[in-house]
Amino acid sequence: MSEFLTVIWLSALGLSVLAMGALAALVAARLQRAHLEKLHLALRARMSQELVRYAMGGGDRPKLARFRPSERRMLVEAGLDAALLMQGPAQERLVAYFRDIGLDKRLRRQARRGHLRARLAAVEALRLFADPETIAVLRRVLRSREMRIWVTALRTLTDLGAAPDILDLLRLIERPGAGKSHVVYEVIAERARANLSEALSALFSPQTG
Numbered sequence: 001m002s003e004f005l006t007v008i009w010l011s012a013l014g015l016s017v018l019a020m021g022a023l024a025a026l027v028a029a030r031l032q033r034a035h036l037e038k039l040h041l042a043l044r045a046r047m048s049q050e051l052v053r054y055a056m057g058g059g060d061r062p063k064l065a066r067f068r069p070s071e072r073r074m075l076v077e078a079g080l081d082a083a084l085l086m087q088g089p090a091q092e093r094l095v096a097y098f099r100d101i102g103l104d105k106r107l108r109r110q111a112r113r114g115h116l117r118a119r120l121a122a123v124e125a126l127r128l129f130a131d132p133e134t135i136a137v138l139r140r141v142l143r144s145r146e147m148r149i150w151v152t153a154l155r156t157l158t159d160l161g162a163a164p165d166i167l168d169l170l171r172l173i174e175r176p177g178a179g180k181s182h183v184v185y186e187v188i189a190e191r192a193r194a195n196l197s198e199a200l201s202a203l204f205s206p207q208t209g
Helices: 002-055 069-085 088-100 103-112 116-128 132-141 147-159 166-173 182-194 196-203
Strands: none
Touching: 002 069, 002 088, 069 088, 069 116, 088 103, 088 116, 103 116, 103 132, 116 132, 116 147, 132 147, 147 182, 166 182
């Protein structure tokens, strides 16, 4: 009997040791993750500061070669966030840098294919590159069956001053789910205010009858 109790006690002790070890490993993993996230945020903040100084004309051009691939992606993300908040010469300087490293081409490719989240980010970021090639890509993306994609493309085209005409916008409303999107109606209202004669022509057009 005593041997049986000893076995049970040892088993319980072993399970306790395993449980404590698992708990210690979990705590260590969380601490490590928190440490890495802190380092990630600190590095991103330094990159943002470097990019802003460069955009304002007070810093050197960022050199991608000194960063690892993951850090390069972080630099680009930080730069896009900063550029979307800038205006005038500072934004132009940063956008010119992005063009030099081929970011505009990469975003145009990414807007057409890939994971939904990446495509949405690319379509939104393309508002920084107001050129015919970007507008052509966004208009192709506008034909996407994925509502979140084409609605974002519509918003970006509008920001670039290249929204579809009123008749094409009215056709977009006929798409599945489009009636629930306030963006489409906002774009139509903006287009109508800016192009009253076009709106009146669309109102009396046989295609809208």
